[in-house]
Amino acid sequence: MLIGGLQQMTLLDYPGQVAATIFTVGCNFRCHFCHNPALVLPEKFGEGLKTEKDVLDFLRARKKLLDGVCITGGEPTLQKDIVEVCESIKDLGYKIKLDTNGLRPHIIQKLMKKDLIDYIAMDIKAPWNKYEQVVGVKVDLDKLKQSVKIIRESGLPHEFRSTVLPGLHTAEDIIRMAKQVKGADAYYIQRFRSEPELVNQEFVSENKFLLKDLEAIRNEIKDWFKVCKVR
Template sequence: MKIGGLEKLSLLDYPENISAIVFTQGCNFRCKFCYNPMLVWPSDKKNKKGLSFIKEKDLFLFLKSRLNRLDGVVISGGEPTIYKDLPEFIKKIKDLGLLIKLDTNGTNPEMLNSLWQEKLIDYVAMDLKAPWEKYLKVVNRKIDCRLIKKSVKLLIDNKIPHEFRSTLVPTLHDSEDISKMGQAIKGANAWYLQKFIPSDNLLDSEFSKIKAFNDRKMKEFAKIGKKYVKNCQARGLN
């Protein structure tokens, strides 16, 4: 398992908990609006942005030194579930008595299920990228949406503490999409609609020219989302 980054302290990422964030390297999607391009590429070769991998033993030394200050660890990416040894890695963190929040794009329901059954995860934040018929266009990879649907069902039916997250981009999403996406996660605990913010450091530099939705539109989307889930909020507003 390759660890591409570590945020030593976050008060925001894991609801109601103080956490460290571990970023795994590599992703099976290629969302053009991705804010973490340096974490997407799987090989060291493509990763020329000066990112140095963190050794597992150094990470555990750090975690052990912070046990009195941290409640948990967020495992984010990239996409952590592409690593077969993720359960083993998480188990070592759990053995330190820390909670685990997993960020995932939902493409590995089998691993998600076994992590939950083995009591290795405490909270899941799952991306919902688009309505099913638009997934390929948004994630830029051939994808079997049945896998994502399975993950959605798993989180909701098993009452796994969770939230869904969607980054909304004007050239990719509209109001009708929000309704369809809401239907796809009907009954979920929470859905956060993240305003896409153009920047110079996106996976596809063309996206840096796209103007973000304004706050009024984002609030309109959240109003639509509220019809389907318990809590829907727009994020990244001015």
């Protein structure tokens, strides 16, 4: 597994758990607003990658302090040994949360069949008809729809979430994204935050939606989910 970083403790990444977060390197999307270019753009992949051994040794030593491990990216399902790494983490007694963009449903299914995932979060980047515009690459929408179905019907705790910004999404788009995953456990509308470095530098000075506008949208869709929040 190509590991670009390890956050040693987070209370935010894995709902209800004290967790560590593993950041995998490499992504099959190029979302303009992505604030992890070092994990996404091959020319920015840095030196000093961590090894699985480093990470597993760390997790072994922290067993009494942490409950779970969040595996994020980049896109973790691209890692050739994701199954083996998840097995090693589970063997240490941790719960696993997987963050995914949903483009590799067969890997998600494989991990679920082996009981290696305890919580799954999938990004919904755009209404289906605008997906390629937002993620910057050609997309097989059937694969994304398969992932939505697998996750929604998995019986596992799950969430879908959309990072939104006025330069790419309209209010109507947000409602359409929510409709694409209607009936899911949770849907989060995430307000875009800029960083000095994004995958597309032209988006560094993009505006954000006003919180009150996002709350108004949330009010329209909140009954479609058990949990629906702006964050």
